[in-house]
Amino acid sequence: MVDVNMGFMTELMGKSWEVSQVKTVEELERIRKQAQAMTRLREGGETTKIVVGMGTCGIAAGARETLSAIMDELARRNIQDVIVTQTGCIGLCEQEPIITVVMPGTEKVAYGKVSMEKARKIVASHVVNGQVVGEWVIPTG
């Protein structure tokens, strides 16, 4: 995994480390803790989840840009406790890109034809403030 031409990265990040070098115990421990924290976050039922349709139909309709916009909006607002996951085709291809917001204690809400702009608005309104954006909601089976 580590036959890496990393000169540029080392320069870019202003760090000096040898890729071939064995990781220190502290480093490994830090990576392990990060991974554990993420796993807890992802498994916990108490966090808000945003599910993006990333089947062929979703991607062809622009789901990559939708997902980018969601990640960017979450990062910009420094929201760390929302999980973003992907799903495949749910049989509503004509409505893609579709995103579903699942908040603890409420019904899940699906939005259709979610552009980058709509995605940002849904994060701000629904995920942050708990206000469903009614006009973009689509019925799911």
Added chain:
Amino acid sequence: MRELSLHILDIAQNSIEAGAANIEIVISEDESSDVLTILIADDGRGIPAEILESIADPFVTSRKTRRVGLGIPLFREAARMAGGDLKIRSRVGEGTEITADFRLSSIDRAPLGDMAETMALLIVCNPDVNFKYQHTRGHAKFVCSTNTLVEILGDIPIGSPSAVPVIRSVIREGLKDVQVS
């Protein structure tokens, strides 16, 4: 799909759904032979031989919601349009390897598109999967993986939204170094 990087994102989703722990994406551009090759390999559950025979048929899919699968047929079409083809090798319990090749100079070849975006999203949204991305152009080579990016990210967890811009810029800079436009 307008970009090959979107096909790659689509095919990699299959690998994720197949439960892969490792996904390798290898792109090579060779101007001397005028060939662009894209390889996506995983260690997921693999495709049974009887399905493999008909997998490029759009009316065959493992999905239950709809009886057509378009990801591989579309990618194969994109390759054939540009004077190439697509091959699949798979073994149950071992993994799947998809290779598509294209004539680099073909005017019907879709642009590669934004590989940095495709990889950044794949890596951040699937922190449990170890991705490796290698891109060669002639003799120049760029490689990165989930492991090397974890190092670069330092205190930012690999699955955090804040990791996306960092990974995106690492890959953009790296691809610039191998002169991928």
